[in-house]
Amino acid sequence: MKLKVLVVDDSAFMRLLLSDILSEDKELEVVGSAADGKEAVTQVMALKPDLVLLDMNMGEYDGLYAVEHIMKKHPVPILILSAVGNTDLEPIFDALRLGAVDYMNKPVRNNSKLRSMDMELIRKIKSAARAKPTIQLPQTKPVATVKLKPRKKRTYDIIVIGASTGGPTAIENVITAFPSNLDVPVLIGQHMPANFIQPFVDRLNKLSPLDVKMGVRGMVPRPGSIIIAPGDRNMVVTCDKSGHLTIDFSDEVFREYNNPSINALMLSVADSYGSKALGAILTGMGKDGVKGLSAIKAKGGHTVAQDKATSVIYGMPKVAYDSGAVSDVLSIKEIGSFLVSKL
Amino acid sequence: MNSKESEYRQLFLLEATENFEELNKQFISLEKKPDDKHAINSIFRIVHTLKGNAMGMGFEAIGNLAHVMEDVMGEIKNGKLDLNSGLFESLFRANDKLGDLIKAIETGKKVSYLGIKTKLEILLKNNREDATGQEEEAEPEVHEAPTEIEADGESSGETDSEADDAQEQEEEDSQQSITFADVIQIPVKKMDELMNLIGQLIIERDRLIAKTSNQNGNRSEFESLQRISSNLQYSIMNARMVQVGFLFNKFHRIVRDAANMEGKRVDLLLKGTEVEIDRNILKIMSDAMIHLARNAVGHGIEGAEVRAQRGKPERGTITMDARYERDNVVIMVSDDGNGIDPSVLRRKVVEKGMMTKDVADSLGDEDIIMQIFEPGFSNADKVTEISGRGVGMDVVKKAVESIGGQVTVDSTPGSGTTVNLHLPSSLALKGALLFEVEEQEYAVALSYTEAVISLKKKDIHKLSTGLMSKYLEETISVVFLGDLIRMQRLSDIQERGILHASFDELPEDASLDVIVVSYGGRLTGLVIDKLLHQQEIMEKGLPRPLEKTKLLSGTTILGNGNVCPVLDVAAVSDLLFRHMAHAKTA
Numbered sequence: 012m013k014l015k016v017l018v019v020d021d022s023a024f025m026r027l028l029l030s031d032i033l034s035e036d037k038e039l040e041v042v043g044s045a046a047d048g049k050e051a052v053t054q055v056m057a058l059k060p061d062l063v064l065l066d067m068n069m070g071e072y073d074g075l076y077a078v079e080h081i082m083k084k085h086p087v088p089i090l091i092l093s094a095v096g097n098t099d100l101e102p103i104f105d106a107l108r109l110g111a112v113d114y115m116n117k118p119v120r121n122n123s124k125l126r127s128m129d130m131e132l133i134r135k136i137k138s139a140a141r142a143k144p145t146i147q148l149p150q151t152k153p154v155a156t157v158k159l160k161p162r163k164k165r166t167y168d169i170i171v172i173g174a175s176t177g178g179p180t181a182i183e184n185v186i187t188a189f190p191s192n193l194d195v196p197v198l199i200g201q202h203m204p205a206n207f208i209q210p211f212v213d214r215l216n217k218l219s220p221l222d223v224k225m226g227v228r229g230m231v232p233r234p235g236s237i238i239i240a241p242g243d244r245n246m247v248v249t250c251d252k253s254g255h256l257t258i259d260f261s262d263e264v265f266r267e268y269n270n271p272s273i274n275a276l277m278l279s280v281a282d283s284y285g286s287k288a289l290g291a292i293l294t295g296m297g298k299d300g301v302k303g304l305s306a307i308k309a310k311g312g313h314t315v316a317q318d319k320a321t322s323v324i325y326g327m328p329k330v331a332y333d334s335g336a337v338s339d340v341l342s343i344k345e346i347g348s349f350l351v352s353k354l
Numbered sequence: 355m356n357s358k359e360s361e362y363r364q365l366f367l368l369e370a371t372e373n374f375e376e377l378n379k380q381f382i383s384l385e386k387k388p389d390d391k392h393a394i395n396s397i398f399r400i401v402h403t404l405k406g407n408a409m410g411m412g413f414e415a416i417g418n419l420a421h422v423m424e425d426v427m428g429e430i431k432n433g434k435l436d437l438n439s440g441l442f443e444s445l446f447r448a449n450d451k452l453g454d455l456i457k458a459i460e461t462g463k464k465v466s467y468l469g470i471k472t473k474l475e476i477l478l479k480n481n482r483e484d485a486t487g488q489e490e491e492a493e494p495e496v497h498e499a500p501t502e503i504e505a506d507g508e509s510s511g512e513t514d515s516e517a518d519d520a521q522e523q524e525e526e527d528s529q530q531s532i533t534f535a536d537v538i539q540i541p542v543k544k545m546d547e548l549m550n551l552i553g554q555l556i557i558e559r560d561r562l563i564a565k566t567s568n569q570n571g572n573r574s575e576f577e578s579l580q581r582i583s584s585n586l587q588y589s590i591m592n593a594r595m596v597q598v599g600f601l602f603n604k605f606h607r608i609v610r611d612a613a614n615m616e617g618k619r620v621d622l623l624l625k626g627t628e629v630e631i632d633r634n635i636l637k638i639m640s641d642a643m644i645h646l647a648r649n650a651v652g653h654g655i656e657g658a659e660v661r662a663q664r665g666k667p668e669r670g671t672i673t674m675d676a677r678y679e680r681d682n683v684v685i686m687v688s689d690d691g692n693g694i695d696p697s698v699l700r701r702k703v704v705e706k707g708m709m710t711k712d713v714a715d716s717l718g719d720e721d722i723i724m725q726i727f728e729p730g731f732s733n734a735d736k737v738t739e740i741s742g743r744g745v746g747m748d749v750v751k752k753a754v755e756s757i758g759g760q761v762t763v764d765s766t767p768g769s770g771t772t773v774n775l776h777l778p779s780s781l782a783l784k785g786a787l788l789f790e791v792e793e794q795e796y797a798v799a800l801s802y803t804e805a806v807i808s809l810k811k812k813d814i815h816k817l818s819t820g821l822m823s824k825y826l827e828e829t830i831s832v833v834f835l836g837d838l839i840r841m842q843r844l845s846d847i848q849e850r851g852i853l854h855a856s857f858d859e860l861p862e863d864a865s866l867d868v869i870v871v872s873y874g875g876r877l878t879g880l881v882i883d884k885l886l887h888q889q890e891i892m893e894k895g896l897p898r899p900l901e902k903t904k905l906l907s908g909t910t911i912l913g914n915g916n917v918c919p920v921l922d923v924a925a926v927s928d929l930l931f932r933h934m935a936h937a938k939t940a
Contacts, residue, residue: 021403022369022403022406023365023606023621024362024366024368024369024407024410025406025410027362028362043667044621044669050668058667094402094409099431099432117409118410119409119412120409120410120411
């Protein structure tokens with residue numbers, strides 16, 4: 012059985028290019044196309060595809076319209092495509108919350124990396140098609156429910172979170188549960204194209220009273236700051252000459268996933284913070300982060316994983332759980348406040 | 355450039371040109387009303403699409419310029435940047451450059467755009483810095499340095515490596531070298547000349563060989579001459595081949611325009627674009643293909659409601675496909691629309707007085723469908739600007755026949771129609787069967803010949819004024835070519851007995867050589883005196899004043915120097931068909 016894909020883009024050129032790329036793969040079949048959001052909804056009803064490849068920017072009935080209505084009438088996995096170098100990614104994050112599974116850049120061609128981008132697209136389609144599309148509950152105003160109580164001694168000094176497919180919305184859920192007086196730093200590795208990271212940071216900044224920024228070499232993980240790993244390197248924490256912990260980048264290549272590698276981040280946290288680390292692995296394809304989480308647990312830190320029911324793709328959390336790296340399994344709604352309560 | 359690439363390019367160009375026109379419109383509204391939200395949103399959206407598509411093509415110059423414009427429009431949209439007249443001027447200039455870059459894809463002209471791009475980038479950067487205030491930890495690199503030098507490699511692939519921007523940055527052309535493209539362009543006229551010469555050479559060669567072998571029977575001397583000249587001939591033919599995708603790609607626009615005019619939604623699907631065919635044949639076929647495509651949109655694809663009723667996807671699909679079939683190339687134009695209903699057609703043919711009801715009823719569905727190719731036929735209930743009044747389909751048939759091809763139609767009422775154009779892949783040379791009638795040599799193109807069979811006189815039967823026989827369980831009409839050739843006027847064919855003349859003179863036990871030809875799905879047996887052999891011929895049109903001659907399509911010169919007429923199977927077949935139809939009503 013081939014995976015049936017519906018291609019939605021207002022540009023006939025883009026529809027053709029995408030269809031051609033997909034038909035290179037024997038397991039995929041483009042069963043139809045649509046030129047705007049409204050047509051996309053009709054086509055989904057008529058063709059019942061296994062996956063919708065969706066452009067966001069389409070005039071009157073845009074991608075957001077399509078996501079909303081497809082999820083209401085006939086939920087299927089939706090993979091959002093966006094042109095590179097997008098300045099305004101808000102609609103994409105909105106789409107993810109409305110139930111789209113994943114997103115990636117539109118194919119770009121230059122002499123060197125044409126093929127690898129195509130393979131990436133095909134790989135994403137195949138993994139996204141396996142996801143169960145769910146509407147993530149609309150975020151109420153970003154208010155943390157728990158305030159951090161003053162206490163004598165902190166049990167943990169840092170929170171580190173790793174996520175992949177389905178992660179952006181999951182992370183929103185987690186960090187909006189963090190109170191404004193959070194007194195530990197939070198490090199986050201989210202698999203995502205490099206150009207998406209800054210807009211993601213901007214969005215989180217709007218949702219959270221904490222200071223969210225993208226990691227830069229030499230940055231100090233201060234209490235109450237949330238540092239997101241950039242998408243073109245593997246972020247780690249290291250001890251500088253004067254004995255301070257700072258953000259750095261590693262040249263090491265990891266087998267599971269790179270730029271950013273969750274393993275790289277978590278392994279460095281386990282090394283630097285020992286038993287003082289809280290680690291969380293959220294929804295995502297593959298098994299990046301499992302080694303890192305195991306290391307945190309082995310050093311005496313505490314670890315949690317997102318549960319199956321609320322994971323868009325129950326991949327990384329499952330492998331982590333199966334390998335015994337997880338202390339607690341929790342729903343996405345609980346993870347944020349649980350982490351805070353552990354501090 | 356392979357044909358897929360050229361299809362992408364055509365489609366990109368088409369949309370980019372449209373995008374640019376729309377941008378112009380929106381900029382003009384914006385100029386009148388600088389706070390026009392709709393215009394701002396539209397421009398943002400269009401440059402965004404253009405950027406994505408340009409990146410998809412690898413057209414970096416367009417992508418980068420559109421990217422900056424998108425960033426600026428994004429800031430304006432979000433109220434972070436004021437659209438003052440200075441900024442508007444810059445954007446407008448950037449838009450002009452964008453248009454120039456798009457045009458340059460075809461013309462390969464140099465366009466300098468870095469100046470305006472840099473200007474917008476700096477403006478954007480300053481604006482962002484103002485907004486974020488003083489602090490900000492080393493807002494690092496990432497956005498490419500605004501002064502970098504780019505070449506529009508997209509302009510043509512061959513004439514690449516023009517960097518640009520005359521005004522401001524004279525860039526280091528210091529070690530410029532001249533590059534030669536691997537492709538040269540040759541005017542078609544020169545190729546035609548070459549083709550003509552090689553044709554003459556082949557004839558001369560064959561004449562020489564025939565003469566020598568008559569004298570001393572030694573042909574081996576000529577073997578390598580024969581081989582080399584044949585190879586030369588094929589090489590020249592090969593050089594004239596172009597991919598059909600070259601023509602197919604032009605149809606994105608034609609189909610789109612036709613669909614817009616009709617208010618229909620139609621997709622064009624191209625297949626087999628890498629199939630190669632002689633450039634002149636493709637040129638001859640281009641008008642016919644336009645008629646077919648427009649016809650498919652106008653008469654084939656149904657309106658939205660009907661499609662919904664029939665459970666078809668909202669968008670109709672027209673498919674153009676090409677494949678090789680023996681020496682021929684078959685081009686198919688199909689739609690997933692109405693199909694042709696033979697019973698409706700039968701009624702119309704009678705209403706139009708093209709034939710009587712009896713004749714129409716006696717014809718098979720396939721024969722009836724072929725009537726759409728008759729001059730003046732129209733099947734449309736309404737006449738539209740695009741598909742006209744049924745002029746067009748006869749143009750298709752004439753064009754195909756002029757190069758010795760055939761048209762066939764497959765249609766299923768309610769689900770679609772496919773028109774197949776069976777075309778020779780090369781105009782210059784074709785396989786032919788040579789035969790003799792009354793001591794004159796004739797040739798018939800192999801593409802029309804179905805079989806050579808032997809019939810006894812008793813296998814042939816008189817039917818009205820004509821003759822019939824059986825071939826593979828099928829009834830075919832049979833004609834003695836000698837009878838046709840002896841006729842003074844074509845209208846004489848209706849005279850009783852004229853087609854029986856040779857038949858009647860034959861002894862009862864006579865055995866006959868018959869070439870079965872196929873045209874338009876009809877088989878006809880041509881009785882000849884003597885079968886000679888098969889050979890490649892180069893057909894030339896008939897010289898004046900003979901060019902109006904019916905039944906012959908041209909002549910060729912044989913190895914022995916004799917002029918040999920080439921039989922026009924289409925004309926012979928049509929003549930007999932009309933005669934039979936007429937005879938039945940008489």
